[in-house]
Amino acid sequence: AQSVSQHNxxxxxxxxxxxxxxxxxxxxxxxxxxxxxQYPGQHLQLLLKYFSGDPLVKGxxxxxxxxxxxKFSFNLRKPSVQWSDTAEYFCAVNAHGSARQLTFGxxxxxxxxx
Amino acid sequence: xxxxxxTPSHQVTQMGQEVILRCVPISNHLYFYWYRQILGQKVExxxxxxxxxxxxxxxxxxxxxxxxxxDGSNFTLKIRSTKLxxxxxxxxxxxxxxTQYFGPGTRLLVL
Numbered sequence: 055a056q057s058v059s060q061h062n063x064x065x066x067x068x069x070x071x072x073x074x075x076x077x078x079x080x081x082x083x084x085x086x087x088x089x090x091x092q093y094p095g096q097h098l099q100l101l102l103k104y105f106s107g108d109p110l111v112k113g114x115x116x117x118x119x120x121x122x123x124x125k126f127s128f129n130l131r132k133p134s135v136q137w138s139d140t141a142e143y144f145c146a147v148n149a150h151g152s153a154r155q156l157t158f159g160x161x162x163x164x165x166x167x168x
Numbered sequence: 169x170x171x172x173x174x175t176p177s178h179q180v181t182q183m184g185q186e187v188i189l190r191c192v193p194i195s196n197h198l199y200f201y202w203y204r205q206i207l208g209q210k211v212e213x214x215x216x217x218x219x220x221x222x223x224x225x226x227x228x229x230x231x232x233x234x235x236x237x238x239d240g241s242n243f244t245l246k247i248r249s250t251k252l253x254x255x256x257x258x259x260x261x262x263x264x265x266x267t268q269y270f271g272p273g274t275r276l277l278v279l
Binding site: 075086088090096097099100103105116144148152154155156157158159160161 | 172191199200201203209210211212216222224226259263264266267268269270271272
């Protein structure tokens, strides 16, 4: 069975600080990787995704993530956060060949102080 | 841009009552899913649905749960006899190619 770990439960940053949120997954086969964001009171929105190819993927709102296969990691980064980035961030994977249901990490609450 | 919609946004029910949560996926999606998130816990997969039948379900999805897509648009999750531990946020999603798009969720509170 696949699993996803997000080690940071709550991150607090000041505006303009750089962000890196960790995500590690456990699965023996090929996976697709996702980061979703949930702004307060809103639904899960796709930030970015990795299926294959260039391991550095760029998403919306200046976010990017790097897939490191040897480390089973897919960390999310942003060079300079804004107050509006305050939200909960979820890493998720789905496995090739299944019904493609997502397995989520426990989420990281990011608070950006103005 | 089309979005997945869910109704109701909030539902309060008594233990033992039946609830039906509704979802309207985006029209070109073929795979549909229900997930739930108990307060303070992970988002968990419940069930996937394709071609008018369940394609996969988790151990959470027991006989108390059922899904259907009766009219080709609404995708419903029914909980026959709710328990206190069913209190959670329930999310519907539809999949286009490899990406799932989520609805805003229904917050279910069982008293």
